[in-house]
Amino acid sequence: MVIIRLSRKGSRNKPFYQVIVSDSRKPRDGKFIERLGFLNPIPSGKSIAYSLKINRINFWIQKGAQISNRVKKLISQYKK
Known part of the structure; x- marks a missing residue:
């Protein structure tokens, strides 16, 4: 089964997903x-969260990805 999920990167105490x-x-x-985006839970300065x-x-959801x-x-936050 194909799944869309987060993969942790970064260092200890500075996570990046x-x-x-x-x-x-x-x-x-x-x-x-495939990489579909990123999440930075601790953005610094003007960096994007x-x-x-x-x-x-949407393409992967149509193909049956969970x-x-x-x-x-x-x-849901991104669409608002």
């Missing part, structure tokens, strides 16, 4: 199919 499409059997930070490619997310709960929240 990528919104990715991957096989659900792969590890969280393992190989992925998050960005998403909504058209590609979405994690956190990514669902991000999408």
